[in-house]
Amino acid sequence: MVTIKDIAKAAGVSYSTVSKALRDSPLVKPPTKKKIVNIANELGYQPNVAARSLVSKKSDTVGVVWPTVERAAHAALITKINDQLENHGYTTLLSINKVEAAINTFNRLQVDAILMFNDQGQDGPDTPLPSNVPILSYGIAKNPLYPTVDVNRRDAIKLAVHTLVDIGHKNIAFIGDMSQRDQLQDEKVSGFTEGMKERFQEATADVLIPASGLELYDGYLAMKKFLQAGKTTTAVVSGSYDLTRGVIRALNEYNLSIPKDVSIISYDNIPQTNTFEVPISLVGVPNDVITSTITDALLNMINKKQVPQSIVLEPEIKLNESCLALE
Amino acid sequence: MVTIKDIAKAAGVSYSTVSKALRDSPLVKPPTKKKIVNIANELGYQPNVAARSLVSKKSDTVGVVWPTVERAAHAALITKINDQLENHGYTTLLSINKVEAAINTFNRLQVDAILMFNDQGQDGPDTPLPSNVPILSYGIAKNPLYPTVDVNRRDAIKLAVHTLVDIGHKNIAFIGDMSQRDQLQDEKVSGFTEGMKERFQEATADVLIPASGLELYDGYLAMKKFLQAGKTTTAVVSGSYDLTRGVIRALNEYNLSIPKDVSIISYDNIPQTNTFEVPISLVGVPNDVITSTITDALLNMINKKQVPQSIVLEPEIKLNESCLALE
């Protein structure tokens, strides 16, 4: 391993000068600095994080607690957060251990902050885990122990409903996972029923299309079943990206056109690459908003600035030709 | 932050004694040891990795390079490897950065070994990245720069074909992703054609069912198209778990029973929880084999033992009632 001492020797200066030069301190004459940097590169110098963080008490690293790799749910988020933090000079490290173990690890590693992905719908730890490092949580836990960022799913669906009603739709269906296994999915359902109730005085029976999961095939199957039963609707609000893809397939099979026969709005954190075959209107908090909120919060925590105990992000709607106004 | 010095003060011993006690050294009298350990717990002592690895040159940590969180492909593997390493006292850290950056990070962090998930089918870096830390690669790259563990997909499919032929099947179909986007999928296809060729002297036209992806719906669609065209087969070899699920749905729709009408063998690293609706015969290298091979290799590298430059794992077949012998 090559150390600053090696560089110092090679450059014929003292190693503290090397240290300064490498940190780009103004206390070193440009030519000396340049020479040192060159030598460092030639030698393939890698600063030793251990040594550095021992003295400086920080590691320029943030740890991400991610107990469920299996569910690729947050993959897009974490990728982006990783990039953003990198732009600020921080390195992101993930742990797929249990929350307690992961937080423990990150504490020992002296990361500068911890981002905890709250296993959506599950409840987190109920006693505040001992941590010297500030922790931010994405996704609300039953009992919020840490500053938390979350998106408002209920309002998102509600927004979709209101939008459709306001352009003349009356017969609106919601397709989603209604197994009640997942609290977050339940919120979407109630967003729908509440949204309808708010617009229609008289009680209308809610048209719910229950899917047995969140996969493409689930959406396909549920929608097909709905159509097979001879039911109709002028507009569908869909609970997730993949379900929507399934819905589209089913509609295609029945030669129903979007939006002529049915309008459609899909819940999602608006994805960077819109891979829908046809453009689809989307509701939700855009990924950019989520990620930069999280990144900002993390940086603030690192710099010991105040961070709100709870940040709830409000949805936006991106309407396009997948919605037809009825007169 | 509480250090061994704090503990020393509280226990009325020197801090070097504390260090020994905490490392469970035999050089400390049991009662003293016990007392020290107790105090450490009370104070919530967390050893400082930075300090430790600074002197001991190791961090009891292995880094995993995982540039593509998006594709949850290896989620099951990594979870298991994480557990196994933990049992050996190692902590696993993931980086989702680009390979170069990730390796760099892990070097600075002084991890004890690096596991690189080779983004299947893509080619890795072509010049050996400078690393003081030993690197193990899972999945063969174009030009293998590091010791590599991989599974033999070609032989797996071949094994399935041979098995079916040997129990009397002649009309065997293969369903898989034939878009040729992914080298690994291509290997499966050639495993099929080669397997057939080896059993049937006279050239038989290969029955290939092309799916346009690897999702459940892709399998469903492809199989349905096949059946709709009036084609038949007595046995299907499927290229992946999800495709197989789709195939089953399609067969159900056509009231074809497994195995009475069609036998089926699915490629897969045998999953821990068999979530198939009906039991399905599987070929592939069991996950346990893969993960413990990797874990062993990593531990060997850490202990500076020799590790073969290339380990290719051979498939196994788990036959069950999804295959019917024809007479």
Place this chain on the structure above:
DNA sequence: TTGTAGGCGTTATCAG
């Protein structure tokens, strides 16, 4: 502008 010295928390090597 550069060099010297002290210390960060731990481990390891000696003396006691």
Place this chain on the structure above:
DNA sequence: CTGATAACGCCTACAA
């Protein structure tokens, strides 16, 4: 068995 003491690689006053 226990206690000093010297590293480990780096940073940061402070001195030259």
